[in-house]
Amino acid sequence: MGVEMTEATGGIDFEDEESGVVKKFMFVNRKAPYGTIYALEALEVVLISAAFDQDVSLAFLDDGVYQIVKGQHTKAIDVKNFSPTYRALEGYDIEKLYVEKESLDQRGLTEADLLVDVQVMSSADMAKMMAEQDIVISF
């Protein structure tokens, strides 16, 4: 495992955690990256979940699609630009990133505007994807 985050992971020792249960976790991101802390704290949960060897995916819809838009500049609002972290998810074996097409269209965005590789899908397909999950946490 090699992930040293004992405090953040709640003192759970992964070397001994051999329950073998793998659930499908989906983290649903619906809010803009700045203005509220939901997106940043959602990302913290996603990173921790990577240490548990679960089947993790992320969904971006509504204003949540702005979280992964290229070229975020936050200096003027004195808030940390955490968007580079989305690029690091691949290193945690989190590679299932789903984006709702309707949300992109409504905001005049395309896949080319996004800073990570994603799978764009219709809201109907997104609903199917959600129905297949064991755990859906919406932020």
Added chain:
Amino acid sequence: MKFAIMVNEGVYQHQATDSAYQFAKAAIEKGHEVPRIFFYHDGVYNASSLTEPPQDDRNIVSRWQKLAKEHNIDMVVCIAAALRRGIKESNLAEGFRISGLGQLVEAGIQADRLVVFGD
């Protein structure tokens, strides 16, 4: 059925915390188990010992404490979310404990359902 519960909003400002409480209470009354409740985002304010609501209003903090004590519920507050909002051991209400986000993921793995209450 085993229900894990996640509470993502603060006290009094938002309905989420009341709904979570009503849900937990109803589930237990129906014979289900609620092994753990995890408090995240502004939900960490549910664990403040400094809360003093008016006499004629519900006391959200003590209501959680009573439910947890009676039904042996593990009430966990996220450490990172708590510290950035000024909730620490010194003002943590009895019955709650501060730990990491792994407790949330673990609760999701171990429970039959994880129910999220938030905005």
